[in-house]
Amino acid sequence: MAVHPLSVLVFLVAISMGTAMIYDTFFTRRDGPCPTIPALPNFNVSRYVGYWYESRRFPFPFQYGTKCTKNRYFPRDDGGMNLIYYRDLIWPSNVQLRTKVKLMQTTPGTFEAYAKIAGRYVYMGTYSVIIPGYDSPTFTYSCRDIGFGLGSIEAGWVMKRATTGLTAGEETELQSAATALNINYSQFQPADQSGCIV
Template sequence: MQRVIILLSAVVASALAKCPNLPALEEFDSTQYTGLWYEIARYPLIGELGETCAQANYTLQGDGSIRLENRGKKPDGSMDSIMGTATAKDPAHPAELTLVFDEGFRGSYNVIRTDYTQSALVYSCGSVVGFRLEYAWILARSPQLEQSVVEAYKKLLADAGSNSEKLSMTPQDCGSYF
């Protein structure tokens, strides 16, 4: 009986750890992607708990990397800011980026969809001790985004096996921070 429980636990843990198949764009123009983006929705992220008005400004660097600065308003009203650099892991997959923050920690940043002028869906997934860690962001060039676009991105996430119900809307009532 104990072996059965251990086997079932291992199966459940490996299922939890498997990331959905959400491939990044095959073609990606980092020049068009740069500029100001407003966070419309996100999966829970410890560093952004309770944060509103999250925005990102991306700048193309001479070496082809993208310099980013994220700003947001903490629950106590103070400003939160973090900077980093995103670089394509492989030039053959330009929308699969490795993000290294100035504080030293790193992550992946995969652009799943974008039209460059209105919206983008960014996704990252990894496995830690048998558990899947997912991050998703819906971004827009303005503080609001049509609900139909949000729903289309949620469906894309859900159809791939991600729990899009985890998305929480990010209030954008502060104006631009950049």
């Protein structure tokens, strides 16, 4: 039985839109394609691993109703990192949630991210370290092109080694780095690190 090309196109668009709706849960919609993120030739995984506490984040439904977000990075034998993403659920009860993420390094500082959802690892897009920080704030960014003229989806995080806020100088550096890559820094919202479950 012959399949009309238009039917195939409609089917592909439907799949793409469905994918977009799923990823809208984990990302913020962006007009246009993902920006090109340069590699960090001297990115040092062993210095980067450990705990990072969220200071700023893009708003998206997956993080609604949560606070006290922190990431713990572990080195992988293949040069990438494993990540445990912690956050406290505010309602209906105050409990800590955890999500495992595999970060497979493609170029220094840039990774393919796979989050464990419903028992299996799902590809989430690129995960790039824009400013490594190490002992000062780190700026990480994730983006995935949707296709079919639907733009892309993105997420961004600013984290520190402690739950202290950002200084004016740190804020300026982060904003400059975002602007240079055509990332809208104004989308970042302050993260709540008060009353956390240890």
